[in-house]
Amino acid sequence: MEFKFNWEENKDKIEELKKVIEENKGKKGALMPVLHEAQRIFGYLPIEVQRMISEGLNIPLAEIYGVATFYSQFSLIPKGKYQIGVCLGTACYVKGAQAIIDKIKEELKLEVGGTTKDRKFSLQATRCIGACGLAPVMTINEDVYGRLKADEIPAILKKYME
Amino acid sequence: MNIYRAHVLICGGTGCTSSSSDKIQNEFELKIKEKGLDKEVKVVRTGCFGLCEAGPIVIVYPEGAFYSHVKVEDVEEIVEEHLLKGRIVKRLLYKDAVEEDTIKSINEVGFYKKQKRIALRNCGVINPEDINEYIAFDGYMALGKVLTEMTPEEVIQVVKDSGLRGRGGGGFPTGLKWEFTAKAQGDQKYVLCNADEGDPGAFMDRSILEGDPHSVLEAMAIAGYAIGANQGYIYVRVEYPIAVQRLEIAIKQAREKGLLGKNIFGTGFDFDIEVRLGAGAFVCGEETALIASIEGQRGMPRNKPPYPANKGLWGKPTLINNVETYANIPQIILKGAEWFRSIGTEKSPGTKVFALGGKINNTGLVEIPMGTTLREVIYEIGGGIPNGKKFKAVQTGGPSGGCIPADLIDTPIEFDTLTELGSMMGSGGMIVMDEDTCMVDIARFFLDFTVEESCGKCPPCRIGTKRMLEILEKITSGKGEPGDIEKLEKLANTIKSASLCGLGQTAPNPVLSTLKYFRHEYEAHVNEKRCPAGSCKSLLSYHIQEDLCKGCTVCAKVCPVGAISGERKSPHVIDQDKCIKCGACLEKCPFNAIVKK
Numbered sequence: 001m002e003f004k005f006n007w008e009e010n011k012d013k014i015e016e017l018k019k020v021i022e023e024n025k026g027k028k029g030a031l032m033p034v035l036h037e038a039q040r041i042f043g044y045l046p047i048e049v050q051r052m053i054s055e056g057l058n059i060p061l062a063e064i065y066g067v068a069t070f071y072s073q074f075s076l077i078p079k080g081k082y083q084i085g086v087c088l089g090t091a092c093y094v095k096g097a098q099a100i101i102d103k104i105k106e107e108l109k110l111e112v113g114g115t116t117k118d119r120k121f122s123l124q125a126t127r128c129i130g131a132c133g134l135a136p137v138m139t140i141n142e143d144v145y146g147r148l149k150a151d152e153i154p155a156i157l158k159k160y161m162e
Numbered sequence: 163m164n165i166y167r168a169h170v171l172i173c174g175g176t177g178c179t180s181s182s183s184d185k186i187q188n189e190f191e192l193k194i195k196e197k198g199l200d201k202e203v204k205v206v207r208t209g210c211f212g213l214c215e216a217g218p219i220v221i222v223y224p225e226g227a228f229y230s231h232v233k234v235e236d237v238e239e240i241v242e243e244h245l246l247k248g249r250i251v252k253r254l255l256y257k258d259a260v261e262e263d264t265i266k267s268i269n270e271v272g273f274y275k276k277q278k279r280i281a282l283r284n285c286g287v288i289n290p291e292d293i294n295e296y297i298a299f300d301g302y303m304a305l306g307k308v309l310t311e312m313t314p315e316e317v318i319q320v321v322k323d324s325g326l327r328g329r330g331g332g333g334f335p336t337g338l339k340w341e342f343t344a345k346a347q348g349d350q351k352y353v354l355c356n357a358d359e360g361d362p363g364a365f366m367d368r369s370i371l372e373g374d375p376h377s378v379l380e381a382m383a384i385a386g387y388a389i390g391a392n393q394g395y396i397y398v399r400v401e402y403p404i405a406v407q408r409l410e411i412a413i414k415q416a417r418e419k420g421l422l423g424k425n426i427f428g429t430g431f432d433f434d435i436e437v438r439l440g441a442g443a444f445v446c447g448e449e450t451a452l453i454a455s456i457e458g459q460r461g462m463p464r465n466k467p468p469y470p471a472n473k474g475l476w477g478k479p480t481l482i483n484n485v486e487t488y489a490n491i492p493q494i495i496l497k498g499a500e501w502f503r504s505i506g507t508e509k510s511p512g513t514k515v516f517a518l519g520g521k522i523n524n525t526g527l528v529e530i531p532m533g534t535t536l537r538e539v540i541y542e543i544g545g546g547i548p549n550g551k552k553f554k555a556v557q558t559g560g561p562s563g564g565c566i567p568a569d570l571i572d573t574p575i576e577f578d579t580l581t582e583l584g585s586m587m588g589s590g591g592m593i594v595m596d597e598d599t600c601m602v603d604i605a606r607f608f609l610d611f612t613v614e615e616s617c618g619k620c621p622p623c624r625i626g627t628k629r630m631l632e633i634l635e636k637i638t639s640g641k642g643e644p645g646d647i648e649k650l651e652k653l654a655n656t657i658k659s660a661s662l663c664g665l666g667q668t669a670p671n672p673v674l675s676t677l678k679y680f681r682h683e684y685e686a687h688v689n690e691k692r693c694p695a696g697s698c699k700s701l702l703s704y705h706i707q708e709d710l711c712k713g714c715t716v717c718a719k720v721c722p723v724g725a726i727s728g729e730r731k732s733p734h735v736i737d738q739d740k741c742i743k744c745g746a747c748l749e750k751c752p753f754n755a756i757v758k759k
Contacts, residue, residue, distance in 0.1 A: 029456050029457045031458030033439070059458075067460055070443060071440075072441070073440075090362045091520050093362075094593060094595060095521075127442065128360075128361075128364070130176045130368050131214075132525055146180060
């Protein structure tokens with residue numbers, strides 16, 4: 001595994017997760033809400049975290065791994081400090097979203113679904129985010145860039161490089 | 163209560179929020195305060211106005227002045243001129259809203275004229291985060307009427323008589339669904355709202371949840387009363403943070419007012435609602451997969467029957483409807499089945515909301531009576547195709563639907579007519595395509611989507627869609643062989659008939675419909691290694707026309723791989739081996755000397 005889970009650094013987060021597990025224990029259909037919370041706390045779902053949930057909720061690890069890998073929102077590797085999402089909904093695609101993705105891949109030497117080694121950027125091709133009026137659209141964390149052209153990408157990325 | 167002389171409505175939908183409408187709101191509040199107008203003018207953040215193309219949108223009442231593309235810097239001028247001095251800032255008005263010297267009211271603007279807003283009735287009108295505004299627009303009246311004046315059977319009868327059909331795509335009669343679930347035996351029943359709007363390019367459910375969340379809550383409570391359930395769940399995409407937040411606020415406010423919870427209206431009826439988040443799986447829009455997901459499993463569909471009406475969430479009888487379907491219910495209860503039937507067509511009464519996108523001037527959300535033709539939607543409401551391009555096809559129904567060609571544009575929009583054309587209503591995505599869109603590539607795009615989203619449970623869908631995608635990739639990259647098209651057709655028909663759930667059964671539609679109407683494009687790719695739309699990169703090449711080239715060297719400078727060479731003031735040439743077909747030269751050439759073939 002390229003990214004190692006650090007128990008010491010994550011001490012507080014583990015405590016927070018334990019609380020979440022405690023609150024949801026015994027509730028019907030608790031797994032999805034707990035996984036959402038865990039992903040929010042840690043930013044991703046490493047196997048160590050899945051194991052804690054498994055023990056806490058008394059659900060087999062295999063089942064948890066199955067659920068965690070089924071849904072595209074859950075990630076088994078950490079996301080970058082800046083999460084780039086390029087919308088590949090139909091409207092964006094028709095308006096040239098593929099060229100935007102290609103440019104980002106080229107600029108950051110990054111594949112879709114990957115995270116740069118320095119954990120600075122990660123790249124996702126997202127499903128329609130519903131901002132079709134602004135197609136093609138890219139998001140970097142909370143910032144939204146609409147009506148994009150590929151040659152604007154380097155300048156935008158540069159803002160986050162410092 | 164304070165009475166205001168003017169209201170500033172700012173769109174708080176996802177599209178406008180993405181273009182900083184929140185900053186515009188802050189600026190308005192600040193400037194209005196500076197001018198001492200805060201007791202006279204009220205700023206309201208509403209749901210989506212629908213005309214996303216013109217966003218961020220601000221509407222000032224009582225005049226109904228429709229300001230479009232508003233920037234933070236424009237706010238001071240609007241406050242100073244319009245709100246203080248009473249002079250409308252014409253420069254910022256939406257272009258269609260100005261006629262000579264008078265301004266048209268919103269309902270006269272081309273985009274809104276042909277629309278009829280039932281499901282979207284409160285979107286862009288009320289503040290979705292204030293339950294009192296919803297109540298002021300007859301909110302929760304329908305629930306009150308149902309609980310105090312009607313029996314559950316009467317409620318179901320009204321919904322049945324209205325002819326309302328499921329707006330999530332399938333078009334199943336809503337009243338029948340309610341009746342089945344009401345008749346099912348069970349100690350506990352559930353009401354679910356399917357807000358897992360995954361169809362790429364469709365965002366009506368999100369807009370309803372963002373703009374008018376209470377209409378869905380009210381309808382779910384009505385449904386709960388009708389079928390005998392006291393617990394509801396809304397399964398909503400985690401990708402819709404604003405919608406989730408507004409739902410949470412709405413549920414909290416409804417509980418505080420006693421409109422959700424125990425003993426509603428003192429009638430002894432209990433009903434509560436919880437929000438459950440999806441996690442990015444398109445297949446969870448299928449009802450049995452959605453139920454599995456709420457239960458905390460992988461979102462995989464199962465065989466039907468038994469239908470959720472008999473065996474749904476945790477094995478109990480469960481009613482599941484889509485957001486837009488619910489949004490129609492309170493109006494049907496208040497105005498009656500006859501009223502609803504008077505709108506739309508006989509087999510598809512009422513309206514349908516469409517998300518209009520792609521190569522069209524007025525991108526946005528439109529609600530039209532059923533039976534409106536595609537032409538009216540695309541040209542009269544949508545304002546036609548931009549840049550003088552030719553209209554080629556319209557895609558409805560997303561990955562489950564198909565492409566309808568230009569010569570069938572006078573088709574009235576109804577559940578059954580669209581299905582007959584090999585497409586479907588779907589949840590209401592409507593993507594317009596012009597002459598530059600390659601139909602084979604679009605089919606490939608949708609197959610790429612289904613392959614990614616296939617849950618993998620049944621082989622026809624898991625393996626079949628992947629094989630189809632491979633053939634399409636082969637064709638679009640110029641490696642198509644004779645027989646490929648026939649193979650595609652055979653696979654498509656097998657997958658359609660053998661797949662377990664709706665995802666697989668409809669996955670081949672984008673291919674089948676484009677094959678039906680645009681077979682010549684497939685043939686051109688395979689036989690002539692040519693993309694008629696000039697969109698498939700591998701089949702394209704760029705050329706400089708000698709007689710038009712002035713030798714200005716702009717193209718050589720802009721080429722990222724140094725593929726263009728030539729002497730100054732004499733015609734240049736492109737080295738086809740080096741060219742990566744990025745098109746930069748074509749865009750930059752001042753003499754239009756470069757063509758792609």
